Amino acid sequence: AQSVTQLDSHVSVSEGTPVLLRCNYSSSYSPSLFWYVQHPNKGLQLLLKYTSAATLVKGINGFEAEFKKSETSFHLTKPSAHMSDAAEYFCVVSDQQTGANNLFFGTGTRLTVIP
Amino acid sequence: DGGITQSPKYLFRKEGQNVTLSCEQNLNHDAMYWYRQDPGQGLRLIYYSQIVNDFQKGDIAEGYSVSREKKESFPLTVTSAQKNPTAFYLCASKSDSLIPGSGELFFGEGSRLTVL
Numbered sequence: 001a002q003s004v005t006q007l008d009s010h011v012s013v014s015e016g017t018p019v020l021l022r023c024n025y026s027s028s029y030s031p032s033l034f035w036y037v038q039h040p041n042k043g044l045q046l047l048l049k050y051t052s053a054a055t056l057v058k059g060i061n062g063f064e065a066e067f068k069k070s071e072t073s074f075h076l077t078k079p080s081a082h083m084s085d086a087a088e089y090f091c092v093v094s095d096q097q098t099g100a101n102n103l104f105f106g107t108g109t110r111l112t113v114i115p
Numbered sequence: 116d117g118g119i120t121q122s123p124k125y126l127f128r129k130e131g132q133n134v135t136l137s138c139e140q141n142l143n144h145d146a147m148y149w150y151r152q153d154p155g156q157g158l159r160l161i162y163y164s165q166i167v168n169d170f171q172k173g174d175i176a177e178g179y180s181v182s183r184e185k186k187e188s189f190p191l192t193v194t195s196a197q198k199n200p201t202a203f204y205l206c207a208s209k210s211d212s213l214i215p216g217s218g219e220l221f222f223g224e225g226s227r228l229t230v231l
Contacts, residue, residue: 009155032214032216033215033218034216034219034220036220041203041225041227042224043119043121043205043207043222043223043224043225044205044207044220044222045222046219046220046221049216049217049219050210051217052214053141070181072117091155092220094216094217095216103220105157105158106157107155107156107157108155108157
């Protein structure tokens, strides 16, 4: 069975400091993993995805994530937070074995950036 | 520009009324999805469609109905049977991919439904 756990519902950082949003997953088969960002009253936008190629994935806006199979983690990081990064972030897992049409979403992490 | 268009952005409904939310895409994607978003609960799948004239129930389909008569369109009807319809509704399509499950979702801007 698949599942996604976002370990923090809310993260607060100061502008210019590093960002770490944590995600752990459970999947019976080789997973595809995604991070999406949602600004208030908007749809979700893909930040980056992992699909069994390089374990360190670089995305848009300076974000990156590392797939760690031994830890079943896919944490999202950014070296220096910007005010425009304040948003909700969702970690998503998809099962490659089943070609799942159901994508499993985490409950989201709200990132606040303090000036 | 290619993308997903949802309308209306805001909608108010009286109890007992059915409403239909529109979702149109020009990305030529086969798969389309409807999600419901409530505060603190992430996204929950209502219905999805893998191909024209076919759709499946998601986790919370009760009180909702869909149709997929055209590849570009996947409207969602919120019926009076839905007990708590006030929510933010998101439509998405998924890109095709050689690796199963690796296609990414493209989302519309959402429709916010409020029941008065």
